[in-house]
Amino acid sequence: MENRSAKHMWADFLDAHPEFARANAPETIQFFTNENDADRHAQLVLNKSKTATSFSLLGIQNRKESLPKIGSFLIVVDGRGNAQCIVRITSSTLKPWFNITEDYSRRDGFDSLTQWKETYWSYFSSELSPFRRSPQESMIVVCVSFEKVYG
DSSP, X not given: OOOHHHHHHHHHHHHHOGGGTTSOOOEEEOSSSSHHHHHHXXXXXXXXXXXXXXXXXXXXXXXXXXXXXXXXXXXXXXXXXXXXXXXEEEEEEEEEGGGOOHHHHHHTTOSXXXXXXXXXXXXXXXXHGXXXXXXXXXXXXXXXXXXXXXX
């Protein structure tokens, strides 16, 4: 973990919760690529109104990353990379784009499913573009639920 504020937050968390001393050091997660959206979504996690996030399966596969694992920790950072809190993944499911629900979009921090779809279509378009791919109505979305555990 290279992020200094995340290292400090993880150390503070382990001081308060030594039962997780053997847990793998978590990755950081910044929601979206622009500072304003990242700050807004980090704040939503802090006040517990955001308890989910989404990834494109195709993006994960193209970057050769692992799927999010239930029980693992993530350190949420704001738009400048400052650690805000720690969350723990409680579920990770694969759903086709067309099966995303209004309820899920709200847990992901959006006011409506329409807003969720517009935002993620744009995000997935830019994410997949370097791989010469584009979002599809049938694409698989990795739906990750989490709970804030520290911060």
